[in-house]
Amino acid sequence: MLKYEEVLELLADRPEATRTYPVASDLLRRLPLDTSPHLRAMDEGETQELADHLEVPAAAIEGPLRVVDVKCSYCDRVITFLDFVKTAIDDGQHDLAQLREVLTGRNGAWITIRGRDGGRPVRCAGCDRTVDVTRRKGGGEYSEYSSGSYAYA
Numbered sequence: 625m626l627k628y629e630e631v632l633e634l635l636a637d638r639p640e641a642t643r644t645y646p647v648a649s650d651l652l653r654r655l656p657l658d659t660s661p662h663l664r665a666m667d668e669g670e671t672q673e674l675a676d677h678l679e680v681p682a683a684a685i686e687g688p689l690r691v692v693d694v695k696c697s698y699c700d701r702v703i704t705f706l707d708f709v710k711t712a713i714d715d716g717q718h719d720l721a722q723l724r725e726v727l728t729g730r731n732g733a734w735i736t737i738r739g740r741d742g743g744r745p746v747r748c749a750g751c752d753r754t755v756d757v758t759r760r761k762g763g764g765e766y767s768e769y770s771s772g773s774y775a776y777a
């Protein structure tokens with residue numbers, strides 16, 4: 625398990641490869657991720673859409689759910705946590721059951737730290753095209769999405 629100080633070090637001096645680490649459950653709340661001005665809170669409808677995809681009640685997902693504030697430039701869909709979840713499943717990085725366990729907090733807390741490899745691209749859940757969120761990168765506190773039990777930083 626990564627300690628708080630170790631996470632801060634990795635964010636300040638990013639590793640070569642993007643990787644996911646288990647962390648203590650209170651660590652995500654201590655990180656400055658959600659203070660990023662580029663993250664917005666997901667609304668009820670968006671949370672319900674994610675819950676439907678995970679086949680759980682919306683209340684089972686550990687919030688607060690936050691996501692990078694960006695639209696698909698092809699179909700104008702506003703990107704939410706769901707687009708990242710669908711991309712991870714479609715690419716075979718995770719299966720649905722795994723992500724359900726993680727996002728309901730039943731499998732501890734996790735953080736994915738973007739490496740110098742540039743991280744993982746996201747595809748729009750509306751039109752399946754790759755959405756460019758890279759123009760928003762640059763700050764050490766940069767995050768694309770986070771919940772009560774998972775963050776991508």
Ligand SMILES: [Zn+2]
Pocket residue numbers: 696697698699700701748749750751752753
């Ligand atoms: Zn789209």
